[in-house]
Amino acid sequence: MTTAKFKVNRFWSIVLTFIVVYALIKWGIPAASRSITALPFPLSVPGTLMFIYMMLTLVALFLLVTFSDEYMAEFLGPVKKFLAGGYGKIPRLLVLVAVPLIAGWQVYELTVPKVELPSSLRIQHPSSNFPKTFEALKNPFANPTTDEVQAFLEQAEANEVSFIPQVQADIDAWMDMTEPEHVLSFIPTKPMQKFLDQLDAGSVDDEIAKSALIEKHLFEGRALYAMNCRPCHGDSVAGDGPMADGFKLRPINFTDNGTIETIVEGYTFWRVTNGGPGLPVEATPWDSAMPEWKLNLTEEERWKIILAEYDLAQKTPRIPETH
């Protein structure tokens, strides 16, 4: 019989499965986490979660074993034979001595006071105190009104566009040096260049003007991000800024799929506004270095930063559910 060659005894296949699952959780997931998060350290599976996974595996294997009497008998056969001394008395004695010792060791390990902090599971996106008023908030700079677009168009036509003060000096220096025809031409992105072409030709499409205005907001948002957020969240919004290494709770990596993509803009705004101190207990606010930005940044500045943050991370916020 050809299949006989590959036959693995059911007893051992069960034991082996259990070991492989354990190894995957214990070493496989932390190893995989490094390549997924690109962080320089592995994220290990917390003990409680490990326990749950192993219990589930045990239950699944139990179901498999008790699926039929035949299977059960085949699984228990070697066990019974071993206990009856069918595989020799010395191995049996060794196991009978080793098992109680291992049990004792485990109980000792569990009960002895340890110099090791109990790990606490932290909820990254707590919403227990997320005010409903924030839920439906929309980023005003992502979708400017017709009036705003019109005002911008008038500014652009007069070649007198106003910027936030933080970027003004750099633009002025650039103007002095390059003496451009239009102040906005320092923005080399396609929507802006198209807008400038149309402006030159004397007829500007509303949609083009709108996307050019968003480009200007993005530019200001990126500058504010670089000044305020980059020290921790990093140039590449990967949570790895030059200040990040000193914090136990690392700054969030926005390029991760589980972060700003899974939340509505209003939530992001609320987090930026109230920072660590605004978090509920389940999110360990005492470990969060996130500032309460409402103390230093205006609402406009916070929204512009959020616009740039999503753009830098190449993510879009979740759409709020309509009730």
Next chain:
Amino acid sequence: MRFGGLKHSTATRHRLSGVVQFVVMSILVFCWVLILPSTVFAAAQPTKPKPAATPELIEEGKVIYFKRCSFCHGLLGDGNGPAADFLDPRPRDFTLGTFKFRTTQSGELPTDEDLFRTVSRGLTGTAMQAFDSDLFKNGLTEEQRWAVIYYIKTFVPEFEDPDFDPYQYLIEVPDPGSMPAVNDESVAKGREVFEKAKCWECHGELGRGDGQEAFDRTDDWGFPIRIRNVTHPWKIKAGDEVKDIYTRFTTGINGTPMPSFIEGVPEAKDRWYLATFIKSLQHKLTTHSVLKAKLVEGDLPDSPEDEIWRSAEPMDIRLTGQVVAAPRWQNPSIELATLRAVYNENDIALMIHWDDPFKDVTHNGDAEFNPADISKVGAFNSYVNPNDTVPRQLETFRDSIALQFAVKPLEGTKRPHFLRGDSSNPVHLWIWKSDLSEQNGRAVEEANARGWKQAHKVQDEEQHQVSSNAVWDKGRWSVLMKRPLTTEDRNDVQFNKGQFIPVAVNAWDGSNGEHDMVMSLSTWHYIFLEAPTPISVYIYTLLAVLVTGALGFWLVRKAQAENTFG
């Protein structure tokens, strides 16, 4: 009965092979997962030949530069972007054509590959981060990096001039495989080179950057030189490997007083030895966050240089700039403090040391800056400008360190906020001040804080119970602080055995302009005083052994009985 006999139906056999398949697949996945991390952190070398610098590619580079680089380096490449004023070192002004990290002779331009390396892996410890898309999902691809490099080169007219072509001034970087490894012998030889080439004149005897007595050197851009502490690998800008260090000696760092040693140390092998010596100085960080205090018999030490500290477990605490609340500070000088603790029946002694190249022991309160203007909503920036807002010079501000403890014992995981606690969770601060220490007075001020929004409250003089002793030697402060384990004061931390006692560090380097909230800080770590093992542990253990043993015995009896009768 034979196991795996012929009685199986085909259905069960299929199920069985399913299990086997699952096991084999799991092992394969597991192995694949294990090798992944090593491939993620690839070398910062191009994998393909570099593309031609076409106008289209340069145009693409311009857009990337605008989006990713201009906020520090400026629209004109002059290092004057909106974020630049708040950074030290400042972003590079490309227009001057002076580039620090090259594989070309001192004073020459960098090769394209040098720029590629810098853009790909960044300059550790500065705001110039890695831009390699293998490291970050939205980093730059190899082609994008070339595009932006070609655009950056348009800021530097010298790149057009064949006389300055960097490829004629290349310096050979040996293959590490053909050079001596880091071992006692190469390190000892490197130490000799270190002595002979007088590296210590600037970098200090132990490499802590403490060789100079004043900031009397500036770089080409007019900023005072802060000499690198080479023992902190996370501050070594262009790579901390032997090969990188070798390249720095050999090429020098353009624009700074760091010269090329290609003539001073002519033999490549000697420079390699020197690099292995520097590599051997690099500190290896401990990773635990709970410090086990050591129980000692008899008196506790009075000096931070006492022999007993050698046998006490160290815990490294990483510090970073105070960026949580205005005034924010992203140019901290102290990024590591190491804590040790010993205790006896009555007292506890904590010893903390950190590197600081200058001993600043005076304090001029009038020079402190008023943060009100930059702390308002809508202020230009809530970060401190290191070149303008605070005086970063000698003899102005004191060096200082504060140990911060939670006043209340831990309940679950709840703690005060790591920055000075919060309204319902006060912290206890032990603030050691170098100027007071120098005057031989009581150098540790005890204070309480409930959040950073209000200044901390200094306790009454008679409640000050922490004594201290400090030494500054070869670019390192070592400070011992001692106190009874418990006190009567309910605003004080109490060191009870068997409890995790949260501790955090605030640190100030006076000559870096640091005072008040312009400081380095850490998040929570813990001190633990071991309690004797309770007797119940042994009882439970014994019970477990007996019950399991009895169960095994019973099973054997049962199996044997079945065997006999079956």
